[in-house]
Amino acid sequence: MATQTLTDEATGAYASTGDYKVYYNEAGSGETVIMLHGGGPGATGWSNFSRNIGPFAEQYRTILIDCPGFGRSDQVTVTDPRDQVNARAVKGLIDELGIDKVTLVGNSMGGASSLAFALEWPERLSKMILMGPGGAGQSIFSPMPMEGIKLLFNLYANPTLEGLRQMIQVFVYDPSKITEDLIQGRYDAMMKNKHHLENFVKAMSATGGGLTDYTSRLGEIQTNTLVTWGRDDRFVPLDHGLRLVWGLPNAQLHVFAKCGHWAQWEHADRFNRLVMDFIEND
């Protein structure tokens, strides 16, 4: 499988969503797929989906957004739940770019944002892929906040290299695959935009520490959805996977074994094939 040599800089651009100016990467042409990253300190579209944009761009117009309050995008000073802020930003961006319908690929906070979008603007949504999404409330078997989320909150409040290293160890099933470069890159991104961290902490205190709980509204979402989970996810609980596939009228669930909270990176090839097949053929 040939991969394009794309870079962050070569594919990056800015646009207004109405409320915010956001940074995004764009590559490829055809049907539009928008990927939404997770909510950790220093997260960006490019870093979250570095192993996915290449293969996807061969088939689709692929867009990675830095959500408002992250990366190079504008600060978020309101304390609304971030899933709702992000959903509005996606809507604003696709209106601005003149895109009618999209498929959303949402990781963690990005997944909760996709649920929010699906409830508000279902007519603008083709399909939805959710990887370990937030937005499904309390676990019945895993004490919350989960191990990884505690580390994430601590890192937001006290951003250090050591704290980041600790969180990333827990983020993936096999920490030996994480390079020093990756950690350093993530650390630099985190420290470059410290205002994002402060704003996020404020927002978390206001919302009681979390994303919206969409469990009671899942039945309203008719969108054809693929839910994936890492069996060894220490950030968002595995029992939510089944909760989602029962609650969403049109969903499938795929669990990756030996996989933490970053399926699209930890099992990139398998993930890319699975998702592109879902988009293409389901």
Place this chain on the structure above:
Amino acid sequence: MLLTSENTTRTVDANGVLVQYHQAVPTDSTDAPVLICVAATAFGATAWGQNRSNIDALSKQFRTLLVNLPPQGGSDKKVTSDGPRTIFYSEVLRDFMDALDIEKAHFYGGSPAAGPVLRFATCFPDRVGRIVVDAPTGLGRSMFNPMPVEGAAYTAAFGADPTMERLREVMDIQISRPELREEAIGLRYEAAHALGYQEARGNIKGPPENLLTFIQDVRAPTLIIWGAADRDVPMDRALAAMWEMPNARVHFFGAGCGHWPQYERANEWNRLVVSFLKD
């Protein structure tokens, strides 16, 4: 009289194995039923440390014995065993009962001591009344909580390097309410560094055991207690255990209860246990 570790401690020779324990009895009754509380065998865990918030209430109804299995607390530091731990400890408990002329007793086992207590119930069913266990280890792999669970790394780190700081990290994970941790830390640290203890740590070592292989044979009515926010032993295993034990029930403490329900929710735990045992 205020019960203390010092004024309740005793030892007995259980068929050549020294067992140190604490005893408290009801003031008005000479033939109260016996309740044997078996302490966890974790690093630095002791009978007094585990059940000091329970002995007062329990000893109003039962002749209450808080037992340290070797090499914990003041118990034997020389005896060794390579076979299955639960079987070795069952025999120690039987010998302990024989040495004290106790025909039959109720049992309580904390977390890693649950296995020995449940095994005892299958080996010597006539010696057992009712059983209470807290958050048993050895019930197999969690279906929902990635393993090793969050607490495991801290426990291992303390085991390798038993500093106060590492112990604090263990207690932070195990005990939900911060104000309850200090006293627990003090007692655990002291015991972990008691003379001769660390050298004896490896004396009782056996192959890993899965309790699900034998708990079907437990006839005694059993109460399993678990904190819903236990980050040390995954609570979904309670339901798995119950499918194997028709005469069991589980009580989950919600509201953030962690790995030490007998301590974090002492008053409620005491009432629950007394009520269950008194049937």
Place this chain on the structure above:
Amino acid sequence: MPYTKEETDRYATVDGVELHYNDVGSGPALLCFHGGGPGANAWDNTRFNVEGLAPHFRMLLVDMPGYGESDKRARRPEGLPGDTALAQLYAGLMDQLGIDQAHFYASSASAIPALRFALDFPQRTGKIVLQANNNPLPRLAYSPTPAEGIKALGEFRAEPTRERMARMMELFVPDPSLLTNDLIDRRFSSAMTPGHLESAGQYGSSPSHLWAEMRGMEIETLILWGQQDWMVPVEGAMLSLATIPNSQLHVWAGAGHFVQYEKTDEFNRLVLDFLMR
């Protein structure tokens, strides 16, 4: 048994709705509510627990509108959600009896109006005991919906025969030695009370969103369940424990949907300890 239904039968009219209840025992008030299935009624639901609890509590075993001997024709006020309407009825009954505050024991579907009462009248609520309450989510994750017992309940409603009632009760009480003919006969006869099948559940039933309001509810709650409950699977118990902040859960192996009967002594002692401490 010192307490009988006949000696303790009472009637009251609250907001124009005729309610039947049994007033048993003395002590702090404990309102007891039955489930929503055909033939459910307050006395049959709680009669096994009266002996153990009435020495300590003034137990009020209340037939909900449409059930037992309560009003079969009452309709709830226009525009009022079912759980709110029932909660207000309870408040009205308590007013008439001069009861300021009460504990609540609610079986199965009656958990919803009981929790609504706790949300709307927190000062008047002591503690709550829920038993096999309905699910905090529209669909469970590990148990197919509808549950086997709920399907059997539907089959009885479609054709109310004793045979179908027996089938439904088998899914209530999995231990055959506990499922007596007397139990089935009483329930069947209660189900065939004129007007009951048509009106059961009408007064109180409407979609409820109160589970989303649980986050701020601090009232101490004890949840009781049988692991072999085929009406409301035990997953619902775990969900309730996770959803209600100040809660604890007790699950019995080998018991089903009727733990107050299947495990009477332990049930009574747990409830007594929980409410009295």
